[in-house]
Amino acid sequence: xxxxxxxxxxxxxxxxxxxxxxxxxxxxxxxxxxxxxxxxxxxxxxxxxxxxxxxxxxxxxxxxxxxxxxxxxxxxxxxxxxxxxxxxxxxxxxxxxxxxxxxxxxxxxxxxxxxxxxxxxxxxxxxxxxxxxxxxxxxxxxxxxxxxxxxxxxxxxxxxxxxxxxxxxxxxxxxxxxxxxxxxxxxxxxxxxxxxxxxxxxxxxxxxxxxxxxxxxxxxxxxxxxxxxxxxxxxxxxxxxxxxxxxxxxxxxxxxxxxxxxxxxxxxxxxxxxxxxxxx
Amino acid sequence: xxxxxxxxxxxxxxxxxxxxxxxxxxxxxxxxxxxxxxxxxxxxxxxxxxxxxxxxxxxxxxxxxxxxxxxxxxxxxxxxxxxxxxxxxxxxxxxxxxxxxxxxxxxxxxxxxxxxxxxxxxxxxxxxxxxxxxxxxxxxxxxxxxxxxxxxxxxxxxxxxxxxxxxxxxxxxxxxxxxxxxxxxxxxxxxxxxxxxxxxxxxxxxxxxxxxxxxxxxxxxxxxxxxxxxxxxxxxxxxxxxxxxxxxxxxxxxxxxxxxxxxxxxxxxxxxxxxxxxxxxxxxxxxxxxxxxxxxxxxxxxxxxxxxxxxxxxxxxxxxxxxxxxxxxxxxxxxxxxxxxxxxxxxxxxxxxxxxxxxxxxxxxxxxxxxxxxxxxxxxxxxxxxxxxxxxxxxxxxxxxxxxxxxxxxxxxxxxxxxxxxxxxxxxxxxxxxxxxxxxxxxxxxxxxxxxxxxxxxxxxxxxxxxxxxxxxxxxxxxxxxxxxxxxxxxxxxxxxxxxxxxxxxxxxxxxxxxxxxxxxxxxxxxxxxxxxxxxxxxxxxxxxxxxxxxxxxxxxxxxxxxxxxxxxxxxxxxxxxxxxxxxxxxxxxxxxxx
Numbered sequence: 001x002x003x004x005x006x007x008x009x010x011x012x013x014x015x016x017x018x019x020x021x022x023x024x025x026x027x028x029x030x031x032x033x034x035x036x037x038x039x040x041x042x043x044x045x046x047x048x049x050x051x052x053x054x055x056x057x058x059x060x061x062x063x064x065x066x067x068x069x070x071x072x073x074x075x076x077x078x079x080x081x082x083x084x085x086x087x088x089x090x091x092x093x094x095x096x097x098x099x100x101x102x103x104x105x106x107x108x109x110x111x112x113x114x115x116x117x118x119x120x121x122x123x124x125x126x127x128x129x130x131x132x133x134x135x136x137x138x139x140x141x142x143x144x145x146x147x148x149x150x151x152x153x154x155x156x157x158x159x160x161x162x163x164x165x166x167x168x169x170x171x172x173x174x175x176x177x178x179x180x181x182x183x184x185x186x187x188x189x190x191x192x193x194x195x196x197x198x199x200x201x202x203x204x205x206x207x208x209x210x211x212x213x214x215x216x217x218x219x220x221x222x223x224x225x226x227x228x229x230x231x232x233x234x235x236x237x238x239x240x241x242x243x244x245x246x247x248x249x250x251x252x253x254x255x256x257x258x259x260x261x262x263x264x265x266x267x268x269x270x271x272x273x274x275x276x277x278x279x280x
Numbered sequence: 281x282x283x284x285x286x287x288x289x290x291x292x293x294x295x296x297x298x299x300x301x302x303x304x305x306x307x308x309x310x311x312x313x314x315x316x317x318x319x320x321x322x323x324x325x326x327x328x329x330x331x332x333x334x335x336x337x338x339x340x341x342x343x344x345x346x347x348x349x350x351x352x353x354x355x356x357x358x359x360x361x362x363x364x365x366x367x368x369x370x371x372x373x374x375x376x377x378x379x380x381x382x383x384x385x386x387x388x389x390x391x392x393x394x395x396x397x398x399x400x401x402x403x404x405x406x407x408x409x410x411x412x413x414x415x416x417x418x419x420x421x422x423x424x425x426x427x428x429x430x431x432x433x434x435x436x437x438x439x440x441x442x443x444x445x446x447x448x449x450x451x452x453x454x455x456x457x458x459x460x461x462x463x464x465x466x467x468x469x470x471x472x473x474x475x476x477x478x479x480x481x482x483x484x485x486x487x488x489x490x491x492x493x494x495x496x497x498x499x500x501x502x503x504x505x506x507x508x509x510x511x512x513x514x515x516x517x518x519x520x521x522x523x524x525x526x527x528x529x530x531x532x533x534x535x536x537x538x539x540x541x542x543x544x545x546x547x548x549x550x551x552x553x554x555x556x557x558x559x560x561x562x563x564x565x566x567x568x569x570x571x572x573x574x575x576x577x578x579x580x581x582x583x584x585x586x587x588x589x590x591x592x593x594x595x596x597x598x599x600x601x602x603x604x605x606x607x608x609x610x611x612x613x614x615x616x617x618x619x620x621x622x623x624x625x626x627x628x629x630x631x632x633x634x635x636x637x638x639x640x641x642x643x644x645x646x647x648x649x650x651x652x653x654x655x656x657x658x659x660x661x662x663x664x665x666x667x668x669x670x671x672x673x674x675x676x677x678x679x680x681x682x683x684x685x686x687x688x689x690x691x692x693x694x695x696x697x698x699x700x701x702x703x704x705x706x707x708x709x710x711x712x713x714x715x716x717x718x719x720x721x722x723x724x725x726x727x728x729x730x731x732x733x734x735x736x737x738x739x740x741x742x743x744x745x746x747x748x749x750x751x752x753x754x755x756x757x758x759x760x761x762x763x764x765x766x767x768x769x770x771x772x773x774x775x776x777x778x779x780x781x782x783x784x785x786x787x788x789x790x791x792x793x794x795x796x797x798x799x800x801x802x803x804x805x806x807x808x809x810x811x812x813x814x815x816x817x818x819x820x821x822x823x824x825x826x827x828x829x830x831x832x833x834x835x836x837x838x839x840x841x842x843x844x845x846x847x848x849x850x851x852x853x854x855x856x857x858x859x860x861x862x863x864x865x866x867x868x869x870x871x872x873x874x875x
Contacts, residue, residue: 200702
């Protein structure tokens with residue numbers, strides 16, 4: 001749920017507290033809980049690099065291209081998301097530095113009708129795993145596989161998603177995930193819990209609360225957002241089936257099905273939506 | 281004013297377009313940079329071996345005709361049996377008959393399959409001595425299967441005895457001195473059912489008697505052939521504490537051992553796969569370093585033999601999948617540094633091996649410095665340091681590969697479904713996707729890392745002659761033919777072992793030291809030896825078990841490069857210190873502890 005670098009998103013208008021800061025609170029909660037309990041960062045240099053470059057890039061590019069420094073909440077959320085999701089080979093920092101720059105710069109470069117198409121951290125992490133898989137993996141830390149932390153984050157996440165009026169996106173995705181998990185299980189067999197298990201993990205927390213719900217990279221209508229997120233879940237399932245059936249061509253995708261599904265579906269949906277609204 | 285300027289430039293498309301073009305250029309340049317840096321990523325760099333590590337595989341030609349067999353398990357865990365049972369190929373080195381030639385012991389892990397004791401004939405060949413020794417047929421229903429072995433003269437009679445770690449009842453064999461062994465497990469008080477993958481001999485209280493630390497992997501209440509539950513797996517991939525309890529047995533000197541685990545505080549339940557002992561903090565007492573699967577490493581500092589204290593030492597948050605502990609003085613500083621193997625798999629997981637440089641005296645911690653070829657070796661198992669080219673720097677051999685089955689199918693994706701889930705899901709083996717015939721980090725090559733000192737390590741495996749793709753487990757080193765060259769022995773899962781005979785360059789010097797304890801344990805296990813040569817000093821410890829389910833020859837090998845040996849400082853396990861000078865290069869020296 002990376003929030004806009006420009007004006008507050010339309011869906012946030014009715015809330016008392018700017019939802020951007022609720023999101024900032026939530027990602028900070030995730031960071032603090034995870035780091036305190038499980039050392040999820042793997043080094044504060046990683047956080048400093050990612051967050052620092054995200055913020056600097058946002059400041060410089062917004063000032064240089066738009067004449068004013070943008071609200072930094074979006075860059076903050078992107079920076080922490082990337083620091084948490086990027087798990088590179090030991091002791092290398094460049095994936096954090098370049099990932100952070102690419103995430104924020106994508107908002108200014110990959111645009112259509114003045115709007116960016118990709119959620120910034122989704123774009124950066126998808127790019128990294130696709131073109132730099134010798135060096136970068138996603139979230140090999142699992143935060144202790146601990147139910148307590150998970151429940152805290154899901155609880156706060158759902159409350160904040162509700163306040164931010166994006167709960168329908170989150171819930172649609174979760175519902176679709178469950179439906180598709182049953183379908184996958186019917187197709188590939190094996191234990192049903194193995195298909196349901198991924199959504200109980202921390203990568204999905206970041207995905208459902210900070211990526212798939214990003215108001216700046218979701219389409220303009222509620223119905224559209226529900227359809228798009230269902231398609232994301234469908235594409236994720238196709239990638240997962242590719243993993244089950246070991247399609248070699250799609251191997252780079254099935255290391256992280258939801259993130260790569262969003263990176264495919266999200267920008268196409270945004271482009272179609274912007275094109276449709278412009279014509280209207 | 282400024283705002284007006286920018287609005288103006290925005291309206292004036294040329295300024296804006298130019299700036300956007302510059303940003304776009306930087307954006308795409310950054311993508312190109314990602315690609316370039318990724319290509320240079322460690323693990324793909326292979327060195328040219330200009331410093332001449334030469335290894336030649338000779339196992340079959342010298343009479344090593346052994347093949348490891350993996351355990352069969354209760355059908356309740358059959359869907360992931362290949363994953364659970366992919367352990368047990370161990371090798372340990374000792375001169376059990378005191379003929380001056382190191383012998384080899386390999387374990388097998390299937391009921392009915394035999395372990396093998398290979399006697400070194402002294403002419404470069406080996407013959408299987410297991411049947412005569414009574415160390416072969418140890419894998420029996422109701423008794424369990426072998427997973428590791430360590431030699432140590434627990435009764436100080438001058439002959440190396442053998443402890444065997446098992447999934448089942450542990451076993452201790454006393455060396456009768458005539459080529460035969462007697463099972464003394466029951467009398468020794470060691471008949472314990474554990475699911476252990478290793479053990480280490482150490483004299484923790486410096487009383488001259490070898491004590492025994494046995495690691496637990498799976499819980500000790502599990503009988504893998506009669507499982508009453510399928511909730512047998514780890515409850516976390518990172519901080520699991522539901523493994524088997526490690527046990528410390530004090531040698532009472534009357535042939536019996538006493539369980540002192542709880543009173544000394546070393547009963548970790550962190551899925552320990554490997555342990556090694558040395559005096560890491562230089563206080564004169566042997567410490568314990570543990571490599572834990574699904575958890576952080578643990579360093580237990582010995583408090584004068586009265587208790588052990590879990591040190592932070594920079595280890596507590598760095599949770600990985602520790603498989604082996606190798607000890608080596610990487611930069612010739614007179615310190616024991618530590619190498620711990622872990623897992624790397626392109627796209628899925630980069631845990632990376634750890635190379636921990638010892639700064640315990642100055643900073644109370646190790647510094648983790650692994651990068652490049654040291655960090656990324658695949659799914660790494662056993663590892664050992666040794667100077668393979670006698671240049672005076674300790675090189676590193678790493679065995680790799682987990683399950684080599686159908687090379688067109690990988691279990692990584694299926695495993696990733698549950699790896700991120702809540703612990704109570706994957707703690708139950710029934711919830712794991714079936715592995716079938718898939719590989720899991722299979723067909724990975726072993727690594728031979730040449731130590732270039734300040735220039736780091738270089739992977740020279742292929743140029744050195746190491747190209748095997750077997751599922752390596754244990755690595756041990758020994759000068760098998762007394763030539764002043766360290767040979768490398770690798771025990772492979774479900775395959776034959778490999779013995780790489782080393783041919784270091786001519787003209788480089790070495791010494792080898794065989795220590796014999798008097799006040800200390802007779803094997804001198806735990807003796808700390810520092811050899812000065814040139815303007816450096818290298819420290820080694822007599823091995824009571826290290827790597828992964830392995831043990832190097834307890835004779836120490838020091839490469840000296842072009843230098844001659846200077847002073848040799850020995851700190852015996854009893855605490856006595858000795859300085860030896862004037863040792864000749866290129867010889868084995870037997871040094872007996874002064875009484």
